[in-house]
Every structure is written in C-alpha cells, then in structure tokens.
Amino acid sequence: MTTLAADREIEQLMTLHPKGFDLSLDRITRLLERLGNPQDRLPPVIHIAGTNGKGSCAAFARALLEAAGHLVHVHTSPHLVNWHERYRLAAEGGGKLVDDDVFAEAIARVAKANQGQKITVFEILTAVTFILFSEHPAEAAIIEVGLGGRFDATNVVERPAVSVIMPVSLDHEAYLGDRVEVIAAEKAGIMKRGCPVVIGAQESETALEVLIETAERLDCPTVVYGQDFLAFEENGRMVYQDEDGLMDLPLPRLPGRHQFANAAAAIAAVKAAGFEIGHRAAERAMANVAWPARMQKLTQGRLVDLAPKGAEIWLDGGHNPGAGVVIAEALAEQEEKNPRPLILISGMINTKDQSGYFSAFKGLARHVYTVPVSKSDAGVPNDELSLRAADAGLSAEPVGSVANALMLLRDSWDGPAPRILIGGSLYFAGAVLDENGTPPT
The missing domain is CATH 3.40.1190.10 (Mur-like, catalytic domain)
Structure with a gap:
C-alpha cells in the first residue's frame, strides 16, 4: 500500500x-x-x-x-x-x-x-x-x-x-x-x-x-x-x-x-x-478478534530474529499505571502456565506516569532495558527512563535501541529462554512493528 x-x-x-x-x-x-x-x-x-x-x-x-x-x-x-x-x-x-x-x-x-x-x-x-x-x-x-x-x-x-x-x-x-x-x-x-x-x-x-x-x-x-x-x-x-x-x-x-x-x-x-x-x-x-500491539505475540520479523533463541516476545502499547497493572496480570498468568524469566524493553513519552507504569512489574520483571522512542518528540530519554524504572524498584539500564537490547540480551543470556515484553507507549509499539517489518494490515 x-x-x-x-x-x-x-x-x-x-x-x-x-x-x-x-x-x-x-x-x-x-x-x-x-x-x-x-x-x-x-x-x-x-x-x-x-x-x-x-x-x-x-x-x-x-x-x-x-x-x-x-x-x-x-x-x-x-x-x-x-x-x-x-x-x-x-x-x-x-x-x-x-x-x-x-x-x-x-x-x-x-x-x-x-x-x-x-x-x-x-x-x-x-x-x-x-x-x-x-x-x-x-x-x-x-x-x-x-x-x-x-x-x-x-x-x-x-x-x-x-x-x-x-x-x-x-x-x-x-x-x-x-x-x-x-x-x-x-x-x-x-x-x-x-x-x-x-x-x-x-x-x-x-x-x-x-x-x-x-x-x-x-x-x-x-x-x-x-x-x-x-x-x-x-x-x-x-x-x-x-x-x-x-x-x-x-x-x-x-x-x-x-x-x-x-x-x-x-x-x-x-x-x-x-x-x-x-x-x-x-x-x-x-x-x-485481532488488535495489534495489545499483548501481541511477535513470532517473526527482523527484530524477532535478534532475540535469544526460543524467546517468547510480546508487544503492548499500554502506557499508564492502569495499563501496567493489566499487562502485568496477563504476564503473571503466562508465568503460571509456562514459567520463564521476564525481561522488559521499554520506551515511554513524557506525558505519562513512568514510575507508576513500572511499579506494576515489581517482583515480576527480572530486568528492564530502557530505549528512546524514535517516533515521538515527547519521548523520555532512555537514561532518565531507566531512573524511573529504578524508582519503581526494578533493575534497569539504558540502551540505544530495541535491536541493541535484543542483541545484548542474546549475547549475555544464560538460562531458560526468556519472556520479553516490549512496550510502554503506542508510539513506541508502532515504531517496533515498523522496524520488525510487521505493520498492521
């Protein structure tokens, strides 16, 4: 098109x-x-x-x-x-x-x-x-x-x-x-x-x-x-x-x-x-029923190919504390059915309560990679977003992009294949789908 x-x-x-x-x-x-x-x-x-x-x-x-x-x-x-x-x-x-x-x-x-x-x-x-x-x-x-x-x-x-x-x-x-x-x-x-x-x-x-x-x-x-x-x-x-x-x-x-x-x-x-x-x-x-970037499972694409072998990758554009709660609950359900370590790759914009969003994942996520939101002028710098995740009690570090986060994870991962949630903003989720080569149709 x-x-x-x-x-x-x-x-x-x-x-x-x-x-x-x-x-x-x-x-x-x-x-x-x-x-x-x-x-x-x-x-x-x-x-x-x-x-x-x-x-x-x-x-x-x-x-x-x-x-x-x-x-x-x-x-x-x-x-x-x-x-x-x-x-x-x-x-x-x-x-x-x-x-x-x-x-x-x-x-x-x-x-x-x-x-x-x-x-x-x-x-x-x-x-x-x-x-x-x-x-x-x-x-x-x-x-x-x-x-x-x-x-x-x-x-x-x-x-x-x-x-x-x-x-x-x-x-x-x-x-x-x-x-x-x-x-x-x-x-x-x-x-x-x-x-x-x-x-x-x-x-x-x-x-x-x-x-x-x-x-x-x-x-x-x-x-x-x-x-x-x-x-x-x-x-x-x-x-x-x-x-x-x-x-x-x-x-x-x-x-x-x-x-x-x-x-x-x-x-x-x-x-x-x-x-x-x-x-x-x-x-x-x-x-x-289909609704892209709302607990969407990514199974193929350019970014998916960069992840650790066997990783389960989810994409969700939820961006406020209320959304964080329901996403965390959905992932907790997945954890009950099929236990895996949870890693977040997050990008957010500055009009949202970032710490409030991250707090929903305390005790559930093992680590957070924070990345810039390329499709919005309002994106929170990745180093600042990492601090907001840390404020919520999560282990976090800033990286340059989703691709970098996935490759870093792949090269350092040792253990059961992880469950990865990419999210924090609809703008961010859109950029991920675009970069992955899997836009909505």
Missing part, C-alpha cells in the same frame, strides 16, 4: 496547524457544517470512550458484528505505523484499511472546506472519518474517542446507537484533570439524552458513581458491568452472562484476564445498539 499521497496531505496540515490538543467542539462543528454535516448520515454508531480498553472493545465489537455478517466501519486512534490504520472501511468478508487515494482525496476535500482556519489535525482527520463513513455503505460504525469525551472531536454524533464507557483512570491529566471523578465526568460527556449506555468494568467506585448518575440524569437505558452483565472464566472457557442468559464461549484470542471484561462490554454494546449476536457468531468473534 502506497501512503505517499495521504502522508503529504497530513504533513502539510501539520505545518499549518501544529497544535496538538485544543479541547473545543466549535471548530469541528463549523467545519462539518461546511461539509454538509456528514456526521448526521452515518449508520448506527457505537461510540467508545474510556482510559483503557477502548481499542480492545472496538476490536471485539467489530469481530462480533462481522462474524454475524454485518458490514462495519471502524475508526480508532492513534495509529501504530500508518495513518490509514485509523480508518477501516466496511467490506464483504471483513473491513479493509482505507485505500491511499480515497484517503488523500478525503483529506484534501476537508482541508479545502476548512479554508485555512485554525484547527487541529485530529479535528481534520475526524471530519475525514465522517466523510468516509457517510459515503461508503455499512450497517454499523464503531468510533473510538480520541481524548476525553465531552470535547473530543468525535462527540458531534447526536444520536449514537450506544455510548460505551470503558475503564476510567488517571491519564492526560493536563487536559482532563487530576481526579478520577473529573475524568469520569469528561468521559461521560459522550452520553446523549435517551440513548443507550454501556458502562464497562470500573476499578474506581467514584468513577462508577459519576457515570451512573450522568446516565440516569439523561434518562439513558443503561447496563453496568458486574451488575447487569459480566464475564468470567470457567473450565478453560469464557462465560458471558446478562439478563438474556449465559453464553459459553472460547477464551478470547487476545490474551489476559482483562480482555474478558473488554469482550463483555463489546457484547453488551452490540446488543444495546440493536444487533442480535448468536452463539456461533460470538464464538467466531472470540477466536478471530
């Missing part, structure tokens, strides 16, 4: 509008009016907000709907390697990433309508989402919130089929606030009066209370994880339960116990949006 045309359009926009986040709906609303309000001509929308688990929920929802034979558009962010990953257009047999010429034409059209006025690149690209999704036929559109909820550019859909709030925790404090109840209120901003709401598993009772209170105030039909639906493991299977009964399903293809709750939220969301999901479709969905 050639990406030059779309990349050129986006690079030009970044030159004109370098600002990253500027939370307001005024600019996107003005632009969409000039484009004829394409957001009002979408198929039923599943709108997903939350701190962690948004992307996994979107992946499960897509798998469920496609397994049931529906044509589905999907918008997610950020991308890992190519901008095109943000737009998966409905197609028979499963959605496909947008073609470069279609993408570039839509960007150019939106940029022209904007007439050079102040706007963020994310807002331009969100308008592109609505253009693409309104002009290509589909039976559902899954749209992931970019940042927050209330003022996110995606929050111009007036009547979503369902609004989903995944786990809420501290992240992007500079933009959303430093108290979980404030962040929950921002996420709850995607709820629309009278429209169905699904509330995923929440670690914070305070966040849960804010979400439920908001839904009640807006008279939204609401289902809550742990109260109206849930999922659990039994006899090596995943059981989903709601008021309609039980579904005995295979374990999700996405590893980690936290994915049970993500899968459950997706099933509840798809049902709340008015779609029927039969048992066979749900089984196929659990077996086929």
